[in-house]
Amino acid sequence: NAGVMQNPRHLVRRRGQEARLRCSPMKGHSHVYWYRQLPEEGLKFMVYLQKENIIDESGMPKERFSAEFPKEGPSILRIQQVVRGDSAAYFCASSPQTGVNTGELFFGEGSRLTVL
Amino acid sequence: TQLLEQSPQFLSIQEGENLTVYCNSSSVFSSLQWYRQEPGEGPVLLVTVVTGGEVKKLKRLTFQFGDARKDSSLHITAAQPGDTGLYLCAGPASGGSYIPTFGRGTSLIVHP
Numbered sequence: 389n390a391g392v393m394q395n396p397r398h399l400v401r402r403r404g405q406e407a408r409l410r411c412s413p414m415k416g417h418s419h420v421y422w423y424r425q426l427p428e429e430g431l432k433f434m435v436y437l438q439k440e441n442i443i444d445e446s447g448m449p450k451e452r453f454s455a456e457f458p459k460e461g462p463s464i465l466r467i468q469q470v471v472r473g474d475s476a477a478y479f480c481a482s483s484p485q486t487g488v489n490t491g492e493l494f495f496g497e498g499s500r501l502t503v504l
Numbered sequence: 505t506q507l508l509e510q511s512p513q514f515l516s517i518q519e520g521e522n523l524t525v526y527c528n529s530s531s532v533f534s535s536l537q538w539y540r541q542e543p544g545e546g547p548v549l550l551v552t553v554v555t556g557g558e559v560k561k562l563k564r565l566t567f568q569f570g571d572a573r574k575d576s577s578l579h580i581t582a583a584q585p586g587d588t589g590l591y592l593c594a595g596p597a598s599g600g601s602y603i604p605t606f607g608r609g610t611s612l613i614v615h616p
Binding site: 392394421423428429430431432433436444446447479481490491492493494495496497498 | 508534535536537539544545546547548549552554592594595596602603604605606607608609
């Protein structure tokens with residue numbers, strides 16, 4: 389069974405460029421969460437999606453950030469016009485429907501974004 | 505403000521020692537998870553506790569959920585270098601969104 393797959397593992401962008409991070413959830417999981425992690429900080433929630441729907445985006449900045457989880461294909465977190473403060477590890481996690489109420493998440497290995 | 509407070513923030517011990525790390529909140533949680541994260545990797549789920557007062561064991565790790573479901577502890581017996589990592593507690597707060605919220609973690613180093 390494949391786990392949560394994220395790519396790229398490492399991404400370097402210059403200020404002003406766009407970053408696209410992809411996440412394929414575990415087989416059978418229809419719920420996807422994106423978190424951001426900075427050194428010395430915990431995981432900060434960004435957005436929660438189900439297929440074709442954004443359920444909760446309260447943790448995602450209103451500008452420059454967007455997320456989608458199309459009917460076919462991976463979930464994508466898109467950061468436009470990146471700034472140095474966007475440098476962080478971005479983690480995707482998935483859960484099955486039964487895991488939604490317990491809060492159990494299965495994480496990918498993360499995408500580490502460095503903005504020069 | 506952090507919904508889940510973890511302590512200590514850092515812990516450095518010798519192989520064979522015992523240790524306990526804590527996860528505290530002023531909010532009630534319907535369930536609580538513990539994860540371990542190694543450098544360069546994603547968090548890995550260790551356990552879920554659901555019932556107040558519940559105790560779960562995973563080999564040398566013992567997890568306890570407080571009676572009021574506001575706090576939890578993780579005790580490791582005879583720590584080994586392979587236990588090194590960042591231990592995170594997380595959970596969806598009761599009565600609200602089921603979005604799991606995370607503590608900042610306890611960074612554990614076990615020296616051989």
